[in-house]
Amino acid sequence: MDPLTATSTTARRPVRRRRYLLCPPEHFAVEYAINPWMDPARPVDRVAALRQWRELAAVLRGLGHRVELLDPEPGLPDMVFTANGATVVAGRVLVANFRHPQRAGESAAHRRWFAGARFRQVRTAAEVNEGEGDLLVAGPRILAASGFRTTPAAHREAQRVLGLPVVTLQLTDPRFYHLDTALAVLDESRVMYYPDAFSPASRRLLRRLYPDAILADARDAAAFGLNAVSDGRHVVLPDGARGLARQLREAGYTPTPVALPELQKAGGGPKCCVLELRSA
């Protein structure tokens, strides 16, 4: 059967080769607390963080994807989470405008990288916007969240600049402070999410938009299972999210577990470390 037209869940799902931006956690630390996972009193092993991050990069390369690197900068301990630095659609880049001053310096680093990498258009958000942390490209639309970081005004700005319709969702649980901690895009038409992270109205909207979504339970959500990177077939997710891995396998995807326990101390997982560079 042609994988591009296959609809059976047992058929191999079509995969698209992706281009990703990553940043090695050379200056990674938990020095401040801007989400409930961060505890500056708890020690962080930077060598282990680097080792775990290298494994993630190797997994992505092993799946055939192109990994590009952003130079880490001292004084920006969260810079490893490149997903928060921008949103890229069809070669157009909307650089983030971070909510917390501790991360503000990351915007300039992303701006410089994109300026040097010949993208069609590079703009910095005027509104508070944390990139793919809260703005997830899902086929014909962008799923956008607010509640903790990115604002509704930033959703409207993203729609204007990136040229895709934006669907606004409301996050309500501070543990799931970015959309990519509560929802993952699996392919053009399918997502997985943790319903309890959203307001009742957003839950209803998600049910209507994605009647066949995979739903995470509280345990898998707390294991950062929704912080996943999908290429349409392989879904790279934290190894603790066993129930999601099983559901993904049953739905015809290939779960690809990785372990990033050090980065999780900052409230991040695999998806936070990966910014997708979508060309025109």
Ligand code: ARG
């Ligand atoms: N410590 C970072 C913050 O709170 C973690 C960011 C994780 N990134 C993500 N895409 N969820 O901003």
